[in-house]
Amino acid sequence: MAPDTQKAKVVIIGAGPGGYVAAIRAAQLGSGVDLVEKELLGGTCLNRGCIPTKALLACAETMETIRDAEEYGIQVGDPVADLPAMVDRKEKISAQLRNGIAQLLKANKVRYVQGTGRITAPNEVTVTGDGGETKIETEKIIVATGSEPARLPTFDFDQPAILTSTTGLELRQIPKSMMIVGSGVVGSEFATIYNALGTKVTMLELLPRILPTEDDRVSQQMKRILNKKGIEIMTETTIEEMVEYKPTGVKAKLSNGETLEAEKLLVSIGRSLNSANLGLDDVGVELGKRGEIVVNDHLESSVPGIYAIGDVVGGILLAHVASFEGICAAENTMGMDSVMNYDVVPACIFTEPEIASVGCTPSKAEEKGIETRVGRFMFGGLGKALAMGKGQGFVQLVVDASTDKIVGCQIMSAHASDLIHEVALAIKMGITASDIGRTVHAHPSLAEAVMEAAEAAHDKAIHAAPARK
Ligand code: FAD
Numbered sequence: 001m002a003p004d005t006q007k008a009k010v011v012i013i014g015a016g017p018g019g020y021v022a023a024i025r026a027a028q029l030g031s032g033v034d035l036v037e038k039e040l041l042g043g044t045c046l047n048r049g050c051i052p053t054k055a056l057l058a059c060a061e062t063m064e065t066i067r068d069a070e071e072y073g074i075q076v077g078d079p080v081a082d083l084p085a086m087v088d089r090k091e092k093i094s095a096q097l098r099n100g101i102a103q104l105l106k107a108n109k110v111r112y113v114q115g116t117g118r119i120t121a122p123n124e125v126t127v128t129g130d131g132g133e134t135k136i137e138t139e140k141i142i143v144a145t146g147s148e149p150a151r152l153p154t155f156d157f158d159q160p161a162i163l164t165s166t167t168g169l170e171l172r173q174i175p176k177s178m179m180i181v182g183s184g185v186v187g188s189e190f191a192t193i194y195n196a197l198g199t200k201v202t203m204l205e206l207l208p209r210i211l212p213t214e215d216d217r218v219s220q221q222m223k224r225i226l227n228k229k230g231i232e233i234m235t236e237t238t239i240e241e242m243v244e245y246k247p248t249g250v251k252a253k254l255s256n257g258e259t260l261e262a263e264k265l266l267v268s269i270g271r272s273l274n275s276a277n278l279g280l281d282d283v284g285v286e287l288g289k290r291g292e293i294v295v296n297d298h299l300e301s302s303v304p305g306i307y308a309i310g311d312v313v314g315g316i317l318l319a320h321v322a323s324f325e326g327i328c329a330a331e332n333t334m335g336m337d338s339v340m341n342y343d344v345v346p347a348c349i350f351t352e353p354e355i356a357s358v359g360c361t362p363s364k365a366e367e368k369g370i371e372t373r374v375g376r377f378m379f380g381g382l383g384k385a386l387a388m389g390k391g392q393g394f395v396q397l398v399v400d401a402s403t404d405k406i407v408g409c410q411i412m413s414a415h416a417s418d419l420i421h422e423v424a425l426a427i428k429m430g431i432t433a434s435d436i437g438r439t440v441h442a443h444p445s446l447a448e449a450v451m452e453a454a455e456a457a458h459d460k461a462i463h464a465a466p467a468r469k
Pocket of ligand 1: 013014015016017018019036037038039040041042043044045046048049050051053115116117118144145146147165186274278309310311312317318319320321322350
């Protein structure tokens, strides 16, 4: 039987934070939009990434707050973690958000097509779903198929003890012990969750420091904090060989010669990009070495009319980047001239305390030949932080010495993911350290630390000792 044929102006493949945002933006501009999704609305972010981890991190933080209750003058017993209830809560939040997206798509008259999309011609997408095959003729295509946990052949992912970031969110029993391979953002967030639930966590990192892409000061402090929480960290160490898979766990031989056993082993070594089986080769879309779809600054691929956004273009693998790329690509499919700019992208890590950064670190600025002043302020000197019992961490503001403009910032603190946006806006608008330092900040607030760091760049912070001359 010949497949059904439909018509759309823009077809988007993948309904993660890239795809569904692109769909809404194209619809706002008056396009007929078909949004194709093979699994769940919201993609990785909403169903197995940003939101589920943050829901479980909120449970972890609540456990820690209860444990610390005595410090606040409150007597309570030891908290008991009910992981199935936590996982149910997390799933309820994801379902609520999925429902919200479905309503938004409906309100914007985006047609949601359930099934697996494949590009069968530069102006045609074929969707295979429960009802068979449908061919959609279209003027433009946006590929937003995202990424999946990367898998190494060292590990047998069919074994129940081996977890990815997806299955690590679905456990209903708290493991007694967990090895985490990879100490990047995902590994560190999982370590924070399971450590708070009572699991003995060991993190293995191939490189000399954890969170290797962060500023050195941030990784050193976070290492100390995680160690203090009882998380064991082995840097310059990896798994050489899996010695045994048992129903009760795994045994691994490490590169340092030791043997380590754990009930679960979570592999968080990065992402592989979903560009296979999409028909890209057949229509001539160029792929890079990692399978990323090569795009220009308008997010158009090597084939005119076919755009790509989000993780599958292999740039900065973050949900908000995917969404901004979605807006940019959608506008371009509608004849606008939108250029994607990656100069100011905040990135956050939801450990306890949180880490947030934007722009250059001091060493990155140096590499770029920028002469800098660095203003630092410690949360240990801030009234609000101490009142909250959150005195750990610092703000580090990187300032161009010749212009006084802010070029970067790293924050480690409670609510760092909220605080970073003042600086992101400052960098985008070309605001100087003096401007921030002389903007009245409410007292007592965590944001005062940003103001103090800006003043510290000129050695004028009121609540910090002057730098030694
Ligand atoms: P995805 O969200 O991966 O969505 C792609 C969608 O395409 C999926 O729904 C998939 O089913 C669908 N699809 C694939 N192929 C096809 C096909 N052929 N046909 C139809 N549909 C298809 N980022 C942050 O910014 N903040 C965070 O706190 C954060 N935490 C994270 C925590 C974890 C554990 C992980 C794994 C990631 C996290 N991320 C975070 C990253 C973030 O989730 C991704 O960058 C983001 O989801 C990428 O969006 P996307 O739209 O490109 O792809």
